[in-house]
Amino acid sequence: MSEGTPKFKVTVDNITIEVPPGTTILNAARMIGGDVCPPAMCYYSKLKDSGGKCRTCLVEVSKGSEKDPRPMPKLVASCRTTVMDGMEVKNLTSEKVVDARKGVVEFLLLNHPLDCPVCDQAGECDLQNLSYEHGTEGTRYEFKRRTFEKEDIGPYISLHMTRCIMCFRCVFAADQLTEKREHGIMERGDHAQISTYLNKALDHDFIGNVIDVCPVGALTDRTFRFKNRVWFTKPLDAHRDCPKCSGKVRLWTRGEEVFRVTARKDQWGEVEEFICNDCRFHKKEKKDWVIEGPSIIQRSSVISQGHYVGTKKTPVLIDKVIGKEPLHLLNIHDVSDVNRPDIDLSKIEGPAHSDDFNTDHHVSTGLKKWTDNK
Numbered sequence: 001m002s003e004g005t006p007k008f009k010v011t012v013d014n015i016t017i018e019v020p021p022g023t024t025i026l027n028a029a030r031m032i033g034g035d036v037c038p039p040a041m042c043y044y045s046k047l048k049d050s051g052g053k054c055r056t057c058l059v060e061v062s063k064g065s066e067k068d069p070r071p072m073p074k075l076v077a078s079c080r081t082t083v084m085d086g087m088e089v090k091n092l093t094s095e096k097v098v099d100a101r102k103g104v105v106e107f108l109l110l111n112h113p114l115d116c117p118v119c120d121q122a123g124e125c126d127l128q129n130l131s132y133e134h135g136t137e138g139t140r141y142e143f144k145r146r147t148f149e150k151e152d153i154g155p156y157i158s159l160h161m162t163r164c165i166m167c168f169r170c171v172f173a174a175d176q177l178t179e180k181r182e183h184g185i186m187e188r189g190d191h192a193q194i195s196t197y198l199n200k201a202l203d204h205d206f207i208g209n210v211i212d213v214c215p216v217g218a219l220t221d222r223t224f225r226f227k228n229r230v231w232f233t234k235p236l237d238a239h240r241d242c243p244k245c246s247g248k249v250r251l252w253t254r255g256e257e258v259f260r261v262t263a264r265k266d267q268w269g270e271v272e273e274f275i276c277n278d279c280r281f282h283k284k285e286k287k288d289w290v291i292e293g294p295s296i297i298q299r300s301s302v303i304s305q306g307h308y309v310g311t312k313k314t315p316v317l318i319d320k321v322i323g324k325e326p327l328h329l330l331n332i333h334d335v336s337d338v339n340r341p342d343i344d345l346s347k348i349e350g351p352a353h354s355d356d357f358n359t360d361h362h363v364s365t366g367l368k369k370w371t372d373n374k
Helices: 025-033 095-108 125-135 169-177 208-214 275-281 320-321 367-372
Strands: 009-011 016-018 056-063 087-090 155-158 182-185 194-195 217-222 234-239 249-254 257-263 290-294
Touching: 009 025, 056 095, 095 125, 095 208, 095 275, 169 208, 169 367, 208 257, 257 275
Parallel strands: 009 087
Antiparallel strands: 009 016, 056 087, 155 217, 182 194, 234 249, 234 290, 249 257
């Protein structure tokens, strides 16, 4: 685009920015950043024709443009709607958008099982974040949730259709990264599902990227299955000379052990560069990689706990000021009689009281009975 090409002014939640013509509302909001940016579960900037499926990025256009200032009659999908010069958009400042987004989240969760305690995607799941930030406390759905027969799609990828939200990302990724796509959307409506139809294994060199683009736990790394929680692992940026891909990856380690390998992601959760299966599944030792350093993780993420780069602990100086170890910094259990090993709380009738731990007066009825029975 030449330097003389005029730019469009667009205002999102009272913040104005200039963007090139053809920019979508979502990408304009991402240029602003922060809470102004609508969430997106199906749009993926690196996958052509993605977006327009999940409806989580709905926004209100209160002013169409300078030439036609009329507002758009309905909420629009920001990932598929391009900006016009002078357009004004409301995201968090619109009650309609907030209410509609709650409805969309409730709809996405209708058939989604509460698998978070056992799901490998927990801790880095976009649907978890979406439901926490924009969802409601409960659901009005009272009917039986849909279920699917388990399908084996190969030794590297595990498919859980009950968790799928039909974002189509994995289909676009397989279609655009491989020469021959072997899975797709079968059936229609509430019977639609991701399947190979013939129980065929997905074995292309780049098919593992469907794991990274999946926003939920529908497609997970089988080699990492139930091995660890992501917030217990330490992410490290690393690279290697790979003849198939860029070799730039993120290692998820604990100690010297590499639990899994993924592509690096940007602040929007999108892959920076797609990687091959050889890097992802077959290089699980640190000696295979050149470690660049700890990955930069957003502080709001549970994965970042204990992994901040350059963090310095505030020194404790109170003991130097008063000349002794302060009582309020001691472990209460070290100085409390509650930890007396000669008293078994499970054998005390009823709830335990302070008298049960009194060394001089054993007035508790439960403790007397327990002592008599010894």
